[in-house]
Amino acid sequence: MSKDVTDVTDLYEEFGDERLPPGQRETSAFPVLSKGPTPDWDPETWTFTVTGAVEDELTFSWDEFQQLPSETHRQDFHCVTGWSKFDCTFTGVPFSELARRAGVIDDIDERRSSGNPTPSGQAVHVMFSALDGYTTDLPLEACLREGVLFAWGHDGDSLPADHGGPLRVVTPHRYAYKGAKWVDGVEFLTAPERGYWERRGYSQTADPWQEERYS
Numbered sequence: 001m002s003k004d005v006t007d008v009t010d011l012y013e014e015f016g017d018e019r020l021p022p023g024q025r026e027t028s029a030f031p032v033l034s035k036g037p038t039p040d041w042d043p044e045t046w047t048f049t050v051t052g053a054v055e056d057e058l059t060f061s062w063d064e065f066q067q068l069p070s071e072t073h074r075q076d077f078h079c080v081t082g083w084s085k086f087d088c089t090f091t092g093v094p095f096s097e098l099a100r101r102a103g104v105i106d107d108i109d110e111r112r113s114s115g116n117p118t119p120s121g122q123a124v125h126v127m128f129s130a131l132d133g134y135t136t137d138l139p140l141e142a143c144l145r146e147g148v149l150f151a152w153g154h155d156g157d158s159l160p161a162d163h164g165g166p167l168r169v170v171t172p173h174r175y176a177y178k179g180a181k182w183v184d185g186v187e188f189l190t191a192p193e194r195g196y197w198e199r200r201g202y203s204q205t206a207d208p209w210q211e212e213r214y215s
């Protein structure tokens with residue numbers, strides 16, 4: 001594992017003047033927020049699928065997923081209920097890595113040169129699914145931003161189960177409900193759909209600096 005840490009805590013500069021989004025308070029704790037109990041999982045049978053509007057559908061075992069290229073990022077975490085935690089350290093696979101392998105974006109050099117790659121196919125949105133039945137939807141462009149990781153590590157350790165272990169999504173430029181804990185698949189969509197909280201009145205776009213909490 002590389003020791004280099006990519007610092008994305010300055011991404012707020014693109015969205016607002018303050019690192020702490022409006023209406024948020026900073027906490028040094030890392031609260032747990034789940035709609036229900038922490039689901040069980042079995043490393044022998046766990047599979048991760050990439051489906052939908054892709055060139056190549058993909059399936060990974062837990063062993064295979066851990067072999068994918070990973071990065072470690074320092075990033076901020078904003079919960080829609082009003083707390084923010086600065087400087088979280090997450091390690092995992094960039095969303096763009098899977099999008100490239102599925103043929104949704106052309107090649108990784110584009111990401112290196114321009115920061116955010118441009119999708120080439122029909123996919124415009126992405127639905128994440130999780131072991132507890134949770135779902136959440138994001139525009140593909142939002143998923144392709146630097147900082148969106150399938151994270152299996154936190155602070156140099158494996159991701160704790162209550163924080164989404166073995167694998168969760170982190171979305172530093174969106175409220176944290178856009179990051180599915182216990183994620184086990186992504187479906188590329190040709191039109192937006194609503195996930196668990198989006199169907200219950202939470203914002204589709206969820207930009208913390210615009211305080212897009214509800215729809």
Ligand SMILES: Nc1nc2c(c(=O)[nH]1)N[C@H]1C(S)=C(S)[C@@H](COP(=O)(O)O)O[C@H]1N2
Pocket residue numbers: 030031032033034035036078079080130131132134162163164176177178179180181182183
């Ligand atoms: N699968 C799943 N993912 C989820 C949730 C959930 O209930 N189930 N809650 C979301 C919400 S509202 C938040 S704020 C974050 C909380 O992550 P944490 O418990 O690690 O703080 O996970 C998000 N992802």
Ligand SMILES: [Mo]
Pocket residue numbers: 033079080081176177
């Ligand atoms: Mo949340």
